[in-house]
Amino acid sequence: MGSLIRSGLGWGGSLTGVLLFVALWEWGSLSYGSFLLPGPRDALSSIVGFADNGELWAAVWATTWRAMTGFAIAALAGVALGLIAGLSHTVGRALEPVSTVLLGIPPIAWIVLAMLWFGSGSLAAIYTVVATTIPVAFAGAQIGARTLDQRLQEMGDVFRVPFAMRLWDFYLPHIVSYVFPALITALGVAWKVTVMAELFATEDGVGAGMAMARVSLDTAGAMAWIVVVVVLLLVAEHGFLRPLQKKMEPWRQVKGPAMPG
């Protein structure tokens, strides 16, 4: 019962922030007029319109599929490479500049290259997502692997812990706390980059919908697609990534000594 109230309050707190934002939006729309800044209700009715003609679900599916595929590839490859780079200083030194270069190249440049290499279509969008998010996952895993307590390592030496077990019982649980914040950042980047890539390179998806809205000067439609992307991101983060982290870190869920003794 207590936990129900607490989680209710938690959600209430988050909801307050969202409602405050919507109120500001409404106020802006009232003062600038609904052509420049359509209000929340206009956006909502646009969304309902997209849902009615089937556009919405097709776009949501296309964008989600691309963003999550790119994100998954980047997360797996980035964490694996980061782990290796954290374990071996030589590999770390070799890969770090590559990671910096990847981070430095603007996403828009990746999209242009991807379209030249792969043509228009899903592959260009997925490739762009992978290229822009892999350095983030890499950096998280690398720092995680590097910061494992030296004293735990020595304990592992004394107890003759073999390499595979050391990876599973020492490194992976430790890097989870570094990798997840990085992955949450990467997830946000993945959605944004997907939409941007779709704007240029694909015929469907939320980005393509925004391109259409631009052509037909449908500001309410554009706002509607923004709302859709933000909702998708929130669902992916709070519905998937954060519960996954909780599940992987049960030891962080309990606090403090049980009792002195």
Added chain:
Amino acid sequence: MLTLQKVSLDLGPNTIVSDVDLQVAPGESVCLVGPSGCGKTSLLRMASGVLDATSGQVSNQFTTTAAVFQEPRLLPWRRLLDNIALGLKARGVPRRDRLTQAKELADQVGLSDYDEHFPHELSGGMQQRVALARALAVGADFLLLDEPFSALDVGLRSEAQDLVERLVVDQGIATLMVTHDLTEALRLAHRIIVVSGSPGTVVFEHPVTTPYRERSHAWLYEEAGHLLRQPVVSESFLFHPDSEVA
């Protein structure tokens, strides 16, 4: 049998220990005492094999060596039984078997009601008992103890010493224990070795022949006072500000 022959250790420009001869026979309990920074811990690390001597011979003929460190060094993300069973897992013991053994050891160190707890849910003394159980789990015939109780208060310390006496010394497990507390050494050792100086050398050896059950508190303090009257021992326990290295 553990044998250190003319062992020296340099770390960077500093010589930490020089020309140390040391032996631990099967079933023998040896305590290294001495001031902070005299290289006691380094000697222990060389005995455990994680650190190589710069010169001299270290030979460890015990079948299984385990250690309890100054800090518990438990895996924060593993529950109590999994932490105790760590060494067994490293040796490929199947999960069911190793958890059964871990459960028995948890009972022996008095933590039977805490199987599912994570280390940070336990107090410092309890964590150190988990570390002791983890070392015992691998069936060691040689145990290295590096000031394992220095962070505990007097009552808990005495309790932990009881555990070591009962579960380690009485079981015939050879030990090499570092402490800076003479009474602790007198309580648990068959032989006390005083290491002192910078670089550290063995300055004094003292066999303790009194049976364990006759080592009362009064005896401990009397004997400690007796030892401290030896000039070389009292000198090594004086405060040397420049020796606070490593």
